[in-house]
Amino acid sequence: VSPVKNFTLTAQYSNGINADSEKWSKNNHFYGLSANYKTPTYSLGAIFTVIQYRAAGTYNGADAKDTKNLFLTANKLFGDLRLFASYQHVWNSRNLSGGPNAFYAKDLGFGSAADVKTSKKGFRSDTFVLGANHPLGGGKIFGAFKWNFGKWEGDSYVDGADRNGNRWVASLKYTYPLSKRTLVYAIGNYAKGHGMFEKAEVKATRITTAFGLCHNF
Template identity: 30%
Template sequence: MKKTLIAMGVLGAFSSLAFAASNVTLYGIIEEGVIVQKAKHGDNKVELNSGFGQGSRWGIKGVEDLGNGYSAGFVLEQGFNADNGNEATSGKAFNRESFLYVKGGFGSFGFGRTGALSFAQTQAILTGWAFGTSYGASSWQSAIANNFSRMDNVLSYATPSFNGFTGHVMYSNGLTSDSEKWSDNNHYYGIGIKYQANAIKSSLIFEAADNKGTATDAKTAGDIMTQQEYALAVAGVAAEDYKAWAKVDANKEAYKTWAKTELAAGEAAKKPIYVINYGLEYNLGSWTPMFAYQFAHQNNGRRTHMFGLSASAQVAGGKAMLGARYVFGKDYAKKVGANEVAVDGDVRAWTIGAAYEYPLSKRTAVKTYAGYADSGKEWKEVEDVAYNGYQVYLGLRHAF
């Protein structure tokens, strides 16, 4: 009788554990392949690459029903490099996402580490670009763009759906740390609207980072003066006489030299950056055309417009993607791409890419990609495949 009771107790315990664990899921993706690429003026490179199309990761997610339409859940997701087994971000146990949330009739509220509204992960709402934030030079997140990535110390809220519309608000109390006083932490602010109903998917996102706490200890003239104001001060020219002064070739060269070096005395503080992303997708059944636009503004940084046209389609049992985009505007960066390339004026770039994913099973697929980028004006000599060069990729992805 005692053995029977013990056996029943053990079975009951295992049953309880199984029930408790029934809403917890272990999942992951491993993607690895070979990439051949060449940047302008650079060498041909052949590399084993992890996560080119989808980042290699494993994760645990779970949800608990709290009753009355409420639930609590979590996502813990770690990225890794399949080619060498290293962490994708050294020192972070769950670098991709570490997020706790509650849901109910009010919508969804959560906090932790996650991706920005215009990036990836569970809180993102970016639409309008077939390649999303993956596929190297064709990523909406590539070097020629101005975007936000994953962030620490995030608070995120999403409204319930109203006829297909949802509102989203996100705030980071410190993109990487909030241990200092509030004014010395670098904050992120995001607000967006997403629409998803029938064949249409669309989003409009406004984001900003105040870049607090990034100034050098000693303030420089660039912190408090515009480039024109500084040039006038150095030349000893009154503002009303500026037009006559600027016509002198020597003065033009002096001003250009200063703009490139941004004051030899030290770095100016980074200015706040503002980014708007808009995307639209229309599902026509066998294929989905897409449109995306980005505007970015940062004093002493970039002021650019980026347009993208892309599409995804079901072809020969797999998924094909094609996209082209064009960027133009101004850039005043001290470093662009892999080299110390200073720019101080008009920039432009265009990128074209194509990808194909063929499923071998429900969980395994072969992936291919080819892309080319070309830049002009101040970016024409940047040695980076996102600006100038090509990429070709062949890989295998397995999901579990």
């Protein structure tokens, strides 16, 4: 809904995170609320989500505490330069980061997946991102720097494991349009992990590069 100009409010709910066949009382539930204010030169956004656990998964029990996620973002245009910043705070997350780069408790030295499943609590996490983009040589260059500070608050624990850690990622990307629908891109980033992230050093500390072509049909 858009109650006033430039402002949008969105609400979401899902009762089928694990399986649509499960009864409501035995299914995981997702709640989400977001607000966005956007003008031609700047925008502000906020998202708050909750995952309510009612079914056991690979890394959580049916009685795990809810995962809560607060995400704040802002960007501002200065001529051709756009600056952006974001902050994320997560309570009781079952992993840090996401997708193929996700770090689970078992990856960071807190026991096997079965051990972690019994922990009612998970990770607490704070993430800060600063970045910018600007036209360059007929294309556009993007740069960003991200800091993540995490702590494992679960019951599962292995003697000697560090419960705290931080990880930073520096990224650069360049895109160049070959036509209105086709562009080429190059991406490079360097990540470094400390503390508990050193248990998964191969994934936490690394250099990544990619080159490719994108065509819109």
